[in-house]
Structures are given as structure tokens and as C-alpha cells.
Amino acid sequence: MKMRLTAWLCASCYSLFLSSHVLAADDENADWWQRSKQWWSETTGSESANTDETATDNSKLSEAWKPPVAETETDSTAEGDNTWWQQSKDTAGQWWDKSREVVSNTFSQGESNDFAVVWQKITPKLTEIGELEAEQQSLPESSWFGRDQSDAQDSINSLLDEAVGILGISETAQIRQQLADKEQQIQQLRNKIAEYRQAKISAPQQSTWQTTAQGYDEKIRQVELEIAQHQQQMDNLKTLFVQSLEKIGVHLNQAQLDVLMASVVGDDIIHSSIVYANVRQISEQLMILTEESGEDVDISRRYYGMYTVLLKILLHMQSQFIQQVEQKYLPQIETIVSEVQTVGNNTQRLLTETTDAKRRQHLEANLAAQALTLKTARLYRQHLQEQRVKMAYARQKTQGDLAIAQNTFETVTLSGELVNLLRTSQDTFNLLLNIEVPELLVFDNTQMKQEFASLTEKLAH
Numbered sequence: 001m002k003m004r005l006t007a008w009l010c011a012s013c014y015s016l017f018l019s020s021h022v023l024a025a026d027d028e029n030a031d032w033w034q035r036s037k038q039w040w041s042e043t044t045g046s047e048s049a050n051t052d053e054t055a056t057d058n059s060k061l062s063e064a065w066k067p068p069v070a071e072t073e074t075d076s077t078a079e080g081d082n083t084w085w086q087q088s089k090d091t092a093g094q095w096w097d098k099s100r101e102v103v104s105n106t107f108s109q110g111e112s113n114d115f116a117v118v119w120q121k122i123t124p125k126l127t128e129i130g131e132l133e134a135e136q137q138s139l140p141e142s143s144w145f146g147r148d149q150s151d152a153q154d155s156i157n158s159l160l161d162e163a164v165g166i167l168g169i170s171e172t173a174q175i176r177q178q179l180a181d182k183e184q185q186i187q188q189l190r191n192k193i194a195e196y197r198q199a200k201i202s203a204p205q206q207s208t209w210q211t212t213a214q215g216y217d218e219k220i221r222q223v224e225l226e227i228a229q230h231q232q233q234m235d236n237l238k239t240l241f242v243q244s245l246e247k248i249g250v251h252l253n254q255a256q257l258d259v260l261m262a263s264v265v266g267d268d269i270i271h272s273s274i275v276y277a278n279v280r281q282i283s284e285q286l287m288i289l290t291e292e293s294g295e296d297v298d299i300s301r302r303y304y305g306m307y308t309v310l311l312k313i314l315l316h317m318q319s320q321f322i323q324q325v326e327q328k329y330l331p332q333i334e335t336i337v338s339e340v341q342t343v344g345n346n347t348q349r350l351l352t353e354t355t356d357a358k359r360r361q362h363l364e365a366n367l368a369a370q371a372l373t374l375k376t377a378r379l380y381r382q383h384l385q386e387q388r389v390k391m392a393y394a395r396q397k398t399q400g401d402l403a404i405a406q407n408t409f410e411t412v413t414l415s416g417e418l419v420n421l422l423r424t425s426q427d428t429f430n431l432l433l434n435i436e437v438p439e440l441l442v443f444d445n446t447q448m449k450q451e452f453a454s455l456t457e458k459l460a461h
Contacts, residue, residue, distance in 0.1 A: 114169055114170050114171055115278065115281055117169055118166060118167060118169050118170075118278050118281075118282070119282065119285065121166045121169075122163060122166050122167060122278075122282065123306070125159055125162060125163045125166065126163075126306040126309045126310065127306070128159055129156060129159050129160065129163070129309050129312070129313075130305055130306070130309055132152055132155055132156050132159065133152075133156065135152055136149050136152035136153065136156070139151075139152055157316070160312070160313055160316040161316075163313045164271075164275060164313060164316065164317045164320075167274070167275040167278045167279060167313065168271045168274050168275055168278075169274075169278070170244075170248070170274045170277070170278065171244050171247075172241065172244040172245055172247075172248065172270065172273075172274055173270075173271070173274055175237055175240050175241045175244055176241065176267065176270055178237055179234060179237050179238065179241065179261070182230050182233060182234045182237065183234070185230055186227055186230050186231065186234075189223050189226055189227050189230070190227070192223055193220050193223050193224070196216045196219050196220050196223070197216070197220065199211070199216060200213050200216035200217070203215070203216055238254075238257060241257070242254075242257060245270075245273065248273065248274065248277035248433065249277060249430060249433045249434070250273045250277075250433050250434060250437065251434065251437075252437060256437060256438055259383075259438045259439075259441050260438060262449075262452055262453050262456060263383065263387075263438065263456060264329060264456045264459040264460050265321070265324075265325065265329070265384065265387055266438075268321055268324075269387065269436045269437075269438065272317060272318075272321065272391075272394075272436055273433055273436065275313075275314065275317060276314070276429050276432045276433045277429075277433060279310050279313075279314060279429060280426060280429035280430070280433075282310060283307055283310065283422055283425050283426065283429070284422075284426065286303045286304070286306055286307050286422060287419055287422035287423060289303050290303045290304065290418050290419050290422060291419050300418050300419075301409065301418070303418070304405070304408070304409055304418045304421075304422070305409060307405060307422060307425070308402065308405045308406055308409055311398055311401055311402040311405055312402065314398045314432075315395060315398050315399060315402060318391055318394055318395035318398060319395060321391045322388055322391050322392060322395065325384050325387065325388045325391075326388065328459075329384050329459050330381065330384055330385070330388075332458070332459050333377055333380055333381045333384065333455075333459070334381075336373075336377050336455065336458065337374060337377050337378065337381070340370050340373050340374045340377065341374065343370060344367065344370045344371070344374070347363055347366050347367050347370060348367065350363055351363045351364065351367065372447060372448060372451055373451055373455075375444075375448070376448050376451040376452050376455060377455060379441060379448075379452070380452060380455050380459075383438070383439075383441060386438070386439055387436065387438065390435050390436045391435075391436060393435060394432050394435045394436065397428060397431070397432065398432075401425065401428055404421070405421070408421055
């Protein structure tokens with residue numbers, strides 16, 4: 001019995017070792033794992049277990065982990081021990097083969113990990129939105145005491161907001177967040193340099209316990225080196241960012257990327273592209289599920305209903321973008337333009353009334369700065385208007401697709417018709433992906449580019 005227990009423990013430990021380490025293995029380590037398996041076979045004095053993988057199901061693996069039941073020692077114990085030992089080796093070999101299959105599948109689908117998360121999170125939301133829409137149709141238009149259609153619409157809008165956030169999950173979004181973090185870190189370091197320069201003014205030339213002027217110079221130098229390192233890291237992240245956008249079908253050059261990074265709507269445009277890419281993948285999966293359902297129209301209609309909800313999510317996102325540009329950013333730009341014009345007129349009046357050379361010099365510098373702000377604000381307004389037009393065009397396309405989808409959902413009698421419509425939707429999503437790529441902005445000089453960034457900061461608050 002002791003020999004059987006020892007055999008069981010050895011086999012179990014080996015299986016546990018494989019299961020805990022197999023997920024760390026990749027294709028480059030496949031040969032090493034094969035040699036390990038061969039070593040196990042040679043050490044135990046038998047051939048490696050190459051059992052058919054299909055024979056290794058969960059129930060058999062569960063049985064393999066159960067320890068042997070204690071029984072009275074008999075003359076047949078030794079023979080039983082040898083048999084059980086061989087079975088233990090076979091089970092370990094089967095676990096190895098199954099684990100390798102899991103690892104292979106995991107790594108082959110590694111690039112789709114983000115999409116797997118999106119799929120798991122979005123599908124319940126699609127169902128929930130569909131149920132709320134069905135409930136809304138049965139509710140009264142208005143009600144003093146009970147739930148009405150307006151209440152249901154509020155619930156639907158809340159879920160649509162959540163869905164837009166879920167559909168924005170991707171590697172691209174993660175890299176964009178890293179870039180934003182780097183920008184914030186650099187700004188904090190620049191603020192620290194400003195503090196050091198201010199403190200340097202009153203710093204002693206020599207001191208044993210205070211930071212001297214030379215000490216502040218050294219601090220500034222160290223911070224500047226740190227900023228340079230962060231900027232280099234940002235350049236590397238930008239390269240990864242462009243590559244990640246290309247993977248989902250969005251093609252940008254460096255100048256267009258700079259516009260997106262500087263614009264107040266840049267992150268919204270990037271988010272929209274990510275959403276389009278994820279919706280494209282989801283609709284593709286729904287198409288596959290519809291095909292696999294055969295001629296079961298009820299199941300096919302369920303998947304197609306999820307697709308129509310996806311289109312409503314896109315419509316919600318596009319409408320929010322347009323509303324934000326029209327009701328927030330463009331009015332803010334008009335306010336800035338009006339204020340700069342008012343200040344400019346006042347500056348011009350002072351200039352005509354002043355004969356002092358130094359005062360005129362200051363006023364003329366102010367006029368030049370105001371003219372720069374005015375020109376940049378007008379360029380910004382043009383940029384926002386162009387992006388609004390592009391999003392409006394995208395919304396028009398989505399509205400047309402949604403109208404067809406809803407009509408088809410109500411009248412279709414064959415699942416094959418739904419598959420064809422889902423297949424044609426892929427072209428629409430590919431078109432949407434690049435509709436909103438911004439036009440190039442021509443900055444006259446570095447000062448104008450900096451002023452554009454300054455206006456972005458004002459618009460964002």
C-alpha cells in the first residue's frame with residue numbers, strides 16, 4: 001500500500017507541476033517541454049503516453065486526482081502497484097498532452113484577449129438593452145406614479161453609455177492612456193523646474209544647510225534629463241500606438257497623430273475607431289453563430305437583434321460626439337474669439353493714444369500675441385467643424401444601416417438572408433474606421449502649435 005501511495009504522490013506532483021507551469025510556456029519553449037516529457041518516460045522505464053486527447057475529458061482527469069482507497073495487504077498488492085503506477089504515468093502523459101493543447105490555443109489567440117473581454121462584457125448588455133426596448137413599447141408615454149417610456153429610455157441611455165465604454169477596451173486604448181500619463185509626468189517635471197528657477201532667485205551662493213543657486217542649477221539639469229527620458233519613451237509609445245491603430249484598420253501618418261494628440265476631440269476620435277473595430281469583430285462572430293444555427297430562424301433573429309442593438313450603440317456614440325462639439329466646444333471657441341477681439345480692440349485703442357516708445361513696444365507685442373490666439377482659434381474652429389461633419393456623415397451611414405436592419409429583423413424568414421446582411425456590414429465598419437481620420441493642420445510656427453495646445457486645455461475644462 002505504501003508503494004501505491006508513493007506512486008500516486010509522484011504522478012500527482014508531476015501533473016501539478018505541469019499544470020502550474022504550462023501556461024508560462026510558449027512556442028520557443030516547446031522543445032524543452034518535449035524533452036522533459038521524454039525524460040519522464042525514460043526515467044520510469046516505459047514509453048511516453050501518447051493517448052488520444054479526446055479520451056482525456058474532465059471526468060477522467062478528476063478520477064486521476066483521487067488517491068487510491070486503502071485496502072488490506074494481499075499477495076496481489078505488488079502486481080496491483082505496478083499496474084496502478086503505469087496508469088498514473090499514462091494519466092500524467094494525458095494531462096501533459098491536454099495542457100499543451102490549451103497553451104497552444106491560448107497563445108494563438110493572444111492577440112484576441114482584449115476582444116474576449118469585450119465579448120464577455122458586451123453580450124449581456126446587448127440582451128439587457130433589447131429587453132428594455134421591448135418593455136418600453138408596453139409602457140405608457142407618461143405616468144405620474146408608475147414607470148413610463150421616458151424612464152425606460154433613461155435606463156436604455158445609461159446602458160448605451162456603459163456599452164460604449166466596454167466597446168472601447170483595446171490595446172490601443174491602453175497605449176493612449178500610457179501616453180497621457182507620460183504627458184502628465186512631463187508637465188509635472190516642467191512645473192518643478194519652474195519652482196526651482198523661482199527658488200534660485202533667493203538662494204544663497206554658498207551654504208552648508210540650504211540649497212544654493214548652483215544646487216538649484218544641478219536640480220534643474222537632473223529634471224531636464226528626466227524629461228528627455230520621458231520624451232524618448234513617448235516617442236516609442238507613439239510608434240506602438242500607430243502600429244496598434246493599423247492593426248484595427250486605421251492608418252495615420254505622424255502629422256495626423258500629432259493632431260489627434262493635440263485636439264480636444266482626439267481621444268473621442270480614437271475611441272470611436274476602437275469601437276468600430278470591436279463592433280466589426282462582434283458582428284463577424286454573430287454572423288458565424290447565425291450560420292451555425294442553420295435554418296433556425298428564431299435563433300438567427302436573436303443574433304441579428306443583437307446586431308441591431310450594436311448599431312444603436314454606434315448611433316448613440318456618434319450623436320453624443322456631435323452634441324458635444326455643437327453645444328460645448330464650438331461655443332467655447334466663439335467665446336474665446338469674441339474675448340480676444342474685444343481685448344485686441346482695447347489694445348489697439350491704447351496704442352493709438354500712446355506715444356511712449358517702450359509702452360508702444362509692449363502693446364505691439366500684446367497685439368501680436370492676440371493675433372496669434374485669434375488665428376489659432378479660427379483654425380481650431382475649422383478643425384472642430386470638419387470633425388463634426390465627418391461624424392455626421394458616419395451617423396447618417398449608421399442610421400441607414402439601422403433602418404434596414406430593423407426592417408429585415410421584422411420581415412426575414414430565412415437565416416441565410418440575415419447572414420448576407422451581416423456579411424455586407426463588414427464593409428460599412430471598414431469605411432467608418434477611417435471616416436474620422438483628421439485632416440492635416442498647418443501651423444505657421446511652433447508658437448501657433450503651442451497656442452493650439454493651450455486652447456485644448458481651455459476647452460477641456
